Amino acid sequence: MTTKRIPVVERVLSANDQMAALNRARLDAAGVYAVNFIASPGAGKTSLVEQTVRGLSGRFRIAVIDGDIATSLDAERAEAAGAVSLQINTGGDCHLDAVMVQAGLEQLPLNDIDLLIVENVGNLICPANFRLGTHHTALIASIPEGADKPYKYPGTYRGVDALVVNKIDLLPYVPFDMDYFRRGVEALNPGVVTFPLSCRTGEGIAPWLDWVAAQVAGHKAKS
């Protein structure tokens, strides 16, 4: 099946990369470690934001940029959990891009922040194509989505720095072949750090918090 080629898209992506590099420089100058959360709708990005903010706000100053097509529901949840939060409504766009994140950075007190979580639009495809300037990307998979997702969304699984497998509390109630899932992940992204957990019960959250805390501390040490 041939895909339509739209050359302007490549220029947009190149401009996006340049803007992402500027965002990165700005974050580094302010000593902010930033991570981009991508996932399907309903996999639990916002719940993981809440758990992360609650778990680390005693140690770090945390800000959240929430991307959504409509509503500010997610930003409100992040703020209720204790973060400085900012909602970006894309007005239909299926992903955040570096220009949107730049506009978000303008409005945040970066010098007073240690950790920035960017919660992308719920979409397992398009967000993977747009760098934002964050230091890492974390993919939040979820048990009820099914174990075939690495095979069906290879580009997204290939490019991420950490993999959270949320909703493990549902393992007794849905068919999910963990070996099949892990083989798919391993083929695309060998050795990627993986956190099976449940944002609802809290099981498995501690190793995830430790990993995030280590990234923030490591980034501080370098800058």
Add this chain to the structure above:
Amino acid sequence: MTTKRIPVVERVLSANDQMAALNRARLDAAGVYAVNFIASPGAGKTSLVEQTVRGLSGRFRIAVIDGDIATSLDAERAEAAGAVSLQINTGGDCHLDAVMVQAGLEQLPLNDIDLLIVENVGNLICPANFRLGTHHTALIASIPEGADKPYKYPGTYRGVDALVVNKIDLLPYVPFDMDYFRRGVEALNPGVVTFPLSCRTGEGIAPWLDWVAAQVAGHKAKS
């Protein structure tokens, strides 16, 4: 937040609409009723294809066009359930478009088919922007995605002709406010026909099959 305007996209959408109209004419000439399944990754599109094919293949001749970024896993499942099936790999594209579906129609024996199911790429945003020429679009929501999805993906919920709410067997295990969900749906798409069901247990499948059968029969009567 301003969205980048890319004029070429509008021309692509207009060309897509024209191609969709040609697809529709072709389906009508062959007496085929076609429905487009859209959903998040893992909401259960392929499971609903399987249930629909198993439930109706005694009454109708059924074909399935499966859209995916990679793999032919879904087409294999549709074929195992008893349908003529065809896989379209979009090679990264986040949605099916009318040109891809046209290429699919070329390869199907349309005169020997009563019902065509087009299973779109798993994505709750982009597929809603591309008409394919199908007669109806069915959105498959799922309980573990959460009840806020109509509010967060209004464009998609607004445009569909039928709403399936899959995985109701998980209602005892996840928080899901059905009233909040229904109010969101009703505001965007008043009176849309809704089928709460579980592809896994079979609960609620019968009314869905009746609805699809009525669409196929109604289409036959008109053509």
